Amino acid sequence: MEIIIKETRKQASEIAANIVADLVKRKKPAVLGFATGATPLALYQELIRRHGQGALSFKDTVTFNLDEYVALDPSHPSSYHRFMEDNLFQHVDVPQAAIHLPDGRAENIPAACEAYEKAIKDAGGIDLQILGIGGDGHLAFNEPGSSLSSRTRIKTLTKETRTANSRYFGDIDQVPKHVITMGLGTIMEAKACLVLAFGAGKAEAVRDMIEGPVSSSCPASILQFHAHAIALMDQEAAARLRRLDYYLEVYHGKPAWQRWE
Numbered sequence: 712m713e714i715i716i717k718e719t720r721k722q723a724s725e726i727a728a729n730i731v732a733d734l735v736k737r738k739k740p741a742v743l744g745f746a747t748g749a750t751p752l753a754l755y756q757e758l759i760r761r762h763g764q765g766a767l768s769f770k771d772t773v774t775f776n777l778d779e780y781v782a783l784d785p786s787h788p789s790s791y792h793r794f795m796e797d798n799l800f801q802h803v804d805v806p807q808a809a810i811h812l813p814d815g816r817a818e819n820i821p822a823a824c825e826a827y828e829k830a831i832k833d834a835g836g837i838d839l840q841i842l843g844i845g846g847d848g849h850l851a852f853n854e855p856g857s858s859l860s861s862r863t864r865i866k867t868l869t870k871e872t873r874t875a876n877s878r879y880f881g882d883i884d885q886v887p888k889h890v891i892t893m894g895l896g897t898i899m900e901a902k903a904c905l906v907l908a909f910g911a912g913k914a915e916a917v918r919d920m921i922e923g924p925v926s927s928s929c930p931a932s933i934l935q936f937h938a939h940a941i942a943l944m945d946q947e948a949a950a951r952l953r954r955l956d957y958y959l960e961v962y963h964g965k966p967a968w969q970r971w972e
């Protein structure tokens with residue numbers, strides 16, 4: 712795994728935007744995997760800024776989001792459909808027909824999950840999957856204990872995740888218990904993965920992801936098997952890494968073209 716540690720979330724998010732922009736300019740159509748939550752917000756703001764300046768167009772992109780709550784209407788203020796619309800899609804030029812999120816309201820959830828997997832395959836697979844990590848090491852909504860080769864399916868959220876996400880609902884009782892999420896096997900098929908982590912609350916999970924054993928107890932640790940995974944974080948999220956000095960030395964020793972700056 713390539714480890715990139717920047718002082719601040721803003722600096723790290725600019726690097727993430729450089730990685731996305733490089734792909735979007737280089738490959739048409741570029742198939743992007745998006746995440747929700749607080750982590751990618753600064754990246755989305757930077758992509759919107761570049762789009763506003765005329766430096767970046769998403770008209771030749773196809774997008775797939777990682778997850779969505781079960782039984783929540785897409786227009787619900789806390790749905791991931793709304794999150795993406797509010798925080799990215801309405802500000803850039805991704806064609807509406809090219810946007811995909813799991814259908815949390817499907818009557819036949821297994822069939823909807825299979826259809827989602829097929830849509831990803833039909834698009835040629837995801838070129839770059841943006842990821843955030845949960846404080847318990849979850850990736851998308853693959854909570855600890857998830858099969859390391861799981862596919863898109865329904866999952867039950869842990870209390871920890873529902874508590875963390877209650878900030879979007881006001882009250883934990885309003886947070887749905889079930890979600891549809893891409894599986895770890897689905898995520899691992901993305902050609903490249905970019906996992907972002909910010910703040911001290913992620914430091915333990917980041918250490919387990921990068922330096923711990925590969926284990927379903929830390930679902931994100933499966934990325935150790937990915938040939939093109941980048942972990943991009945701020946200093947606080949990196950604070951518990953045992954080989955922190957080494958990762959910094961490796962990064963600063965790279966030629967400029969390898970540093971995405």
Ligand code: F6R
Pocket residue numbers: 745746747748749750751777778842843844845846849850851852
């Ligand atoms: C959501 C997702 C989750 C979040 C994780 C971190 O699409 O994939 O894995 O990335 O729960 O959430 P934040 O970013 O809010 O700390």
